[in-house]
Every structure is written in structure tokens, then in C-alpha cells.
Amino acid sequence: MSNSYAQPILRTADAGEALCAVARLLELADTSELEVDYEAVVSSASALARLLKLLPCADWWAEGGRGGSSQDGVDPVACLPVRVRSWGHCADVVVPLVRASGSEPAAVRWDFAGWPVAPEVGLGVGGSRGAFVTLCLNARDLDLEHPAADHTVFVHVKQVEGARAPWLAARVGQRVIGELVMAPY
Structure with a gap:
């Protein structure tokens, strides 16, 4: 299995605007096999309680090399x-997760069956291996290592189909605003 590559296309302080951009991207995609993944770095007990209420079976582990995880049976x-x-x-879980995340760095990733044909850049249908959209909340990077007061939307593509990212951005009224980077998962 190989990683996808991602390129940012929107940075905004308005989570609603970011979700609208994601929705426009998903309208282009083959979402017949749509799934949503979630990750967050949580420092607040209240945010953690909200998130675990929505995701009671979520995995968690202590940050910074300290011990403690959902496998240990300890209080997170x-x-x-x-x-x-x-x-x-x-x-359906996306909007509640965005609300529950509050100001914590988090990433919501939509995983689907594929991107459409992009004839203007010489690309056929993009298969599921590189077909994702990620909304990073309160973070500027996919690893959630750089907290921010704004949110970033990334489109994912196969590395050899890097031209698809700016093509997709243009289809939803955006443009790429950063480099194409290897996604962490």
C-alpha cells in the first residue's frame, strides 16, 4: 500500500466555508464507497469527553512518548x-465532530472510490488509492503538529497524478496554496 499525496487548496478561519469547499469536492468524486476517518490531538478534558461520546470505540494514546492508551484501560x-x-x-458524523473538536487540532478525512476524469491535464479516472479530501481543523498540516487559528482543506491524489490537485481546486473555485506532500496515512 502506498501513501497518497496531498495539496492544500483553502485556508480559512471559517469551518463552515471549509466544509462547503469539501462538499463541492465530494460532488466531483465517486462517493459510492464513502467513509470518514478522524484524528485529533486533544489537550482539554471537556473536548475529550465530547469526542469520546461521539466516538466511544476510538483508539487513543498519550502524546509525547508517555504511557497510556485505550488498550491499557486507564482514564484518558x-x-x-x-x-x-x-x-x-x-x-453524518462530520458536523458533530467538527463542533466537538472545538479548538483542538483535528483532521477529518473523506475516503471514497475515485476522482473523475481530468482530460485537460491528461488524466483518466483517479482510483481509490489517491482519492481523499482532508479538512485539518485548527492545524496547518496533516500530522497535526502545527496548531493554527484556521482550517486547511487538502485534496489527495496519487503522486504521479499531481496535476489533478490544481485541476480539482479550479473546479471548486480554489487554487493550490502549498506544496504537494506525502500524506501520513
């Missing part, structure tokens, strides 16, 4: 900050 609040991760959700 005692291990803050923690990284929370959960996979394979339906799209």
Missing part, C-alpha cells in the same frame, strides 16, 4: 494530551 484524562483516532464512519 489522566494521560492528556492524547491523540484520538477512529476510522470508517458515515458522513
